[in-house]
Amino acid sequence: MRPRPRLRLDGHDETVRAVLRERGIDIPPATRFVAALHNTSRDEVTYFDQHLLAQHPAAGLESFQQAMREALERNAHERCRWFELGPESASAKLSHEHVKARASSIFEPRPELNHSNNLYCVVGERALTTNLFLDRRAFLHSYDPKSDPRGDILVKILSAIIPVCGGINLEYLFSRIDNSVYGAGTKLPHNVIGLLGVANGVEGDLRTGLPSQMIEVHEPARLLIVIEQSREIVEAALSRLGELKEWVDNEWIRLACHDPLSRETRLYSRQGWEDVDLPAEFEVPAAASSAAIFPGRNKTIPVHLLTKSQP
Secondary structure, eight states: OOOOOOOOTTSOOHHHHHHHHHTTOOOOTTOOOOOEEEETTTTEEEESOHHHHHHSOOTTHHHHHHHHHHHHHHHHHHHGGGOTTSOSSOOHHHHHHHHHHHHHOTTOSOSOOTTTTOOEEEEEOGGGTTTEEOTTOEEEEEOOGGGOTTSHHHHHHHHHHHHHHHHHHHHHHHHHHOTTTTSOOOSTTEEEETTTEEEETTTOOEEOSOOHHHHTTOOOOOOEEEEESOHHHHHHHHTTSGGGHHHHHTTSSEEEEEOTTTOOEEEEETTEEEEOOOOTTOOOOEESOGGGTSTTOOSOOOOEEEOSOOO
C-alpha cells in the first residue's frame, strides 16, 4: 500500500508527483498549482489560501493575475452587447463593473447569458483557432493529433464533450424552439421544488429545460464538433464510443474532421464523409481586433480573421 500523499503548504508535493511520474505525467519541479474559482457571472477569479501564497510566493503568479484581470474585463466588455441595459460604448473596466452589479442583484433575471448562441466545439491544437474571432460561440478543447496515433485520447475527449457540450447545445436548442413545452417559461414565478427542479407557483408541474430569460438571444442550431485528426483515427474513435455514437449517427450533433496534414475538412454522416465546399467567392471577413467588431451589434457575428494581435 502506498503511503498517503502529504499536502505541502507551498503547493509542491513530491509524493504526488512521483506517483504521476510513474504514470507518464512528469510535472516540472518549478510548476506550482494554485487553487482558484472562476465566477462566470461576475467575470472574476478568486484565489484561495491567500495567506499561504504570501508565505510561499509563486513565480509569475502576479503577472498571471494581471493578465487574467485584463482578459476578464475584455470578456465582460464583449458580453455587455447582449444586455439591453448594458453600456454600449463604455470601456472594458466600466463594462466589468456593470456585469458585477447585475450578477449580484436579486432583481436581475438575466445575470449572464453565457452559453447563449453556443454553436461550435473545436478539438485540436490552439493554433487552429489562433487569430480567429468566434464571437464567444465555441467550446475549445486542446488536443495534439500527433500524440494520439490510435485515437485513445480522442475517445476520452469525445466521451466527455458529446454529452456535455452536446447536451448544453440541445438544451438551448429545444428550449428556444418551443419554450412553453421544452423550456421552463419565465423564471419570475418559479419556486424551487425539493432541490429537484422548479415549478410555476406552488402547485405547478416541474418544468424542464431553460427559462425564457436565458434563451431570448439564442439562435438555435445543432452543435458542430470539428476534430483536428485524420479520418481513419476519428472513425476508429467513433467505433469505440458505444451508445454515444448515436449522437452523430442520428445527427443530434454534427461532426467534421480536419486533417492535420492535407488540411482538408470533411463532414461526417452515417453514409460516409462529405466534402465541405465553400463558394468560390467566399471570403472570411477580417478586422484588426475583436474590439473593432462587436461594439453596437446585438446579433450573432460571423467568424472573423484578426489581422493583428490585440493591444
